[in-house]
Amino acid sequence: MSIRILSLFAAIALAGATLLAPPSVASAPHDPGVVRVDTGWVRGQVAEDHVAFTSIPYAAPPVDERRWRAPSPPDRWSGVRKATSPSPLCPQPGDGEVIGTEDCLYLDVTVPRGSRPGTRLPVVVWLYGGGFTNGGTRAYGAARLATEGQVIVVAPNYRLGALGFLSSPALDSTGGNYGLSDQQAALRWVQRNASRFGGDPHNVTLAGQSAGARAVCAQLASPRARQLFDRAILQSGACDTELPGRTQAERWAAQATSDLGCASAADVAGCLRGLPAAELVGALRGVGFEKVTARVKDRPWGPVAGTSVLPRQPGDAVLEGTAASVPLLIGGTRDEMRSFVAGYTPDLTEDGYEAALTDAFGDRADEVLAEYPVSGYASPPLALATVLGDWGGSIGTCPALRTADGASAHQPVYAYEFTEATDTPYNGVPLGSFHGLDLPYLWDLSLDQNPYPDLTREQEQLSATMIDYWAAFARTGDPNGPGRPHWPEYAPGSTVVELSTTGIAPTPSAGDHHCDFWAGLPR
Template identity: 50%
Template structure:
């Protein structure tokens, strides 16, 4: 793999700063009786009955197990079906998060969450009638090392959009993506446990959508950042074919390479040494016997500058579940017929760069380009001169935005549009946030509060203005109309043209909703030429 490609993949996974089937229990009754109805917060699932909580126009079912606890012998193994239960299971407590860093202190990494974490939350519009609703399955971001289903309150999205919304946890970090031959078993390669958890969620939805009033034939797989990258993997995975009809990719282009099996195995060897299992007679047993905190603390090296930090944990290509890189699979038509809505924010990388290079000078900018791009550094500096940006750090953020998000997003859209309907956007609303005296602009993750009520106090997002609240309504309309019919639309809002020969990208902001010159604005022709030189 070329070094620049590795850098592209490295940048796409970092969202830490922005953050955060069993045998069915047979119960008599008709499908209509099993669906949530106004005043009734119960549903009959394949594993048993659940009792949720009635909210503002929705019923919320929380903490539903979609797989058995991945503990003991199930650690570092594919997810197993949950045990059925008798009676009405309480489903009012939010799903617990999977183990992840919860901060740092003098003792090292503080770990939050629990290993018994394979749960999902479902938000169902409360309504009369028996019309089946579309289902949106959301995969959270967090760089594959942080995040949780409970951070996303889908009440507005579900009630305004008249759609069922599922948010789910999946194993993170080493617990979700550690690869080593010692853990390969039963014809399944290690390294993609987190992906297999997500696959189990999709299978759960196919089985249980009707019990919630949903249509198993209208499932939209959606995600942001690491969640969108995960969705790319499922678009490419043969085993996921038919489990969802549409996909929404926010800030996670499929054109950025995943770890290869060789790279993932090298990361695994390093991890085994770090936790003292490298020389064990039974490395798998050693790993399964470790305190969960020891594994959750295996993080990327945050002492390395962000643009040069090697990827440690993430989906692995060249494996049983993901035989090839997602963009290669898309070129072959692996997702033919799956409608796509995808896009990026205008200033994706500012949240990473402004915090990582607070005092960058023009000389430091040139040195960083040399470190990252080598022989191509002069061409990059001439195309992105520091003097034409508000500051050298904004120039570096612009380089990384275009190289690792915007232009790979265009490649993804063009590739997928050969076989499917594609709708592309750029979220360009300014956040008004500052970091180190520099404007964050429309940075990575700033689109999230326009779709969700976030439970992420650390994000520090401001309360929306009246105009931003209207934009939020329009975006929810677009997103959920896509889930309903495969075409984004909003009453009174501009029509959203499909991405086709003209490569139309719709800009979304309070100033205007209109097509933008996306490829030109982000200098994608320049980056395409750089890619050709690398080959």
């Protein structure tokens, strides 16, 4: 994803800090908006059908000597902490400026009204997307998912960019992945505190979209996340998408250290820890995002395989059966790459299409062109978006289906394709069922620049059905239940469930997206 596209589709504005509130602890247990977590009392915002607790610290601020270290436990507090302000964003690019603060390791908890200790509702832990450089929990209002699904939703912030994923031997021997360690600290917080909100710490679903889904893949493959969650949901992200390895990540770290002026310092780690966060947000900015054909493994900031936190590539771990064998729900949108192609190359010509294929596939480009002739599409941008969305070097269908194929040998898998489309074009390119269009069907989104149209009455019904499916899966590991079409368990080569207002039914996703063809090409 380009920074410009991320700004359009994921950037969120910074708001104020959490404050302390003075109500007496003695009266707190009788107030539905007050809960005692392991570090103190918190007061949330009580609504008619839910209670939202925001900006609860799950780790100490990762600042000064804690920068680029595994998260430390948060401090305790006295009195009742006001948990009603938006969780602060971690440092990230904004609209022409750096926004966020390093003191960002907070999480939000949304519970249905009436949930209390002993209720034992399923817990959904949500990891946001944004290319591991943008995003935050504050964009995702969880009231509908929590109340209609009768689940507790926990959404943690995690460190991004160089602050979350710099893999430098000058800092430590772990290989980075501080953002993944943050997510694991949040999962441990859930284990300690879910029951205090009426949740079941033994029934936790780890879910995410886009980069958040790839983070879920990393946690599936991480030995340090074992026993921290019981099911997994991957939306528009695949474990089969290759991550950069440690050697490449350390090369990027060396380049960033040099660019930041710390390579020749007597104390490299001290030099890096002394830099303003804004300088670090700009480190290697744009690397791996220069062109729409770039792959995940071309990008410096994100999970790194071959490290103590993530020893194996997630795709290998899933295929071998060494990943966590938990029930898996996986899928994506039909036209994942249209918005990106529209942002990068809306005026692509036929010659430009062929050049893009050559850039991406080298001497195999003619084979791709034969499989996807430009004459078969309304325009060269739509042809390229189809190629990239099927191939999935960045985001796409076939890596998700390969993930489902590999996982199905070891655990229950339920696969879907979201095909509901929008007629709204971007830069003249029809967006169709673009990346992220499924989000407003599960979340009440709060974005500075919102590309999502309001839902129609029929789409609101699809939203309700999807929430039922997601919540049932979180509850039992099976999305099925009364009042909605049957969702069969996935098997290699079988159909997946299509989700749209025109019907919920099996669809031959692998055939539609030429996955047999892509199986024979380099990834």
